[in-house]
Amino acid sequence: MTSDFVNRLKVFRAERNWTQADLAEQLGVSRQTVQALEKGRYDPSLPLAFRISRLFGRPIEAIFVQ
């Protein structure tokens, strides 16, 4: 149940000293969803990927790497 992508969500979140709950609130998703995303066990939709991209100020391909 792992994604074909690796992602750097946890790294970018840690750089900002955000908890999973902080990130979840800013993305408008649940903490469980953030946890699944970080562990690479759930691939976000394109709209959510863009929201993540905007939030961290990085292009999508810098966050999700194949």
Place this chain on the structure above:
Amino acid sequence: MNTEAKTAAANKKKMDDLTVGLCALTVVGVSATAATPFWPATWGQAPSIGVVVLAAGLAVFLALHTRYWWRSLDEAAQEAHKWAWWWGGNLGFIVGGAAVVIAALNGVDLLPARVPHTDTALIALGVVAAFAAQAMGYGIAWCGWWMARR
């Protein structure tokens, strides 16, 4: 507050408003005891207007509440429910249906002894068994989806 959080809060407010509306409707349902007019005689004794209003209101409440609840979920939560609905519901139905058929073919009486064994009771048993099996499969699949993503 971002757009997603605002939408979720708006949906929650709508659900709260609906609940208040249902409470008001319940008061009407309990107090309006006059028989429902124009009730066809072939349908048996007419229920009170309050019961009819309450039943119709409950149906609308459930439909709208489900809609707003669904919109308040994030995409992963929606995905978990859709996955559980398809896999859990279908597999639960197949397994549960097979269990009921095998039990019936082996002479197991699934109806409680005090319930008259009429056709209506047997059909109701089938409906309840199918629903219970799907609900159980749904629940297991939903838990499994989230457990696999912890």
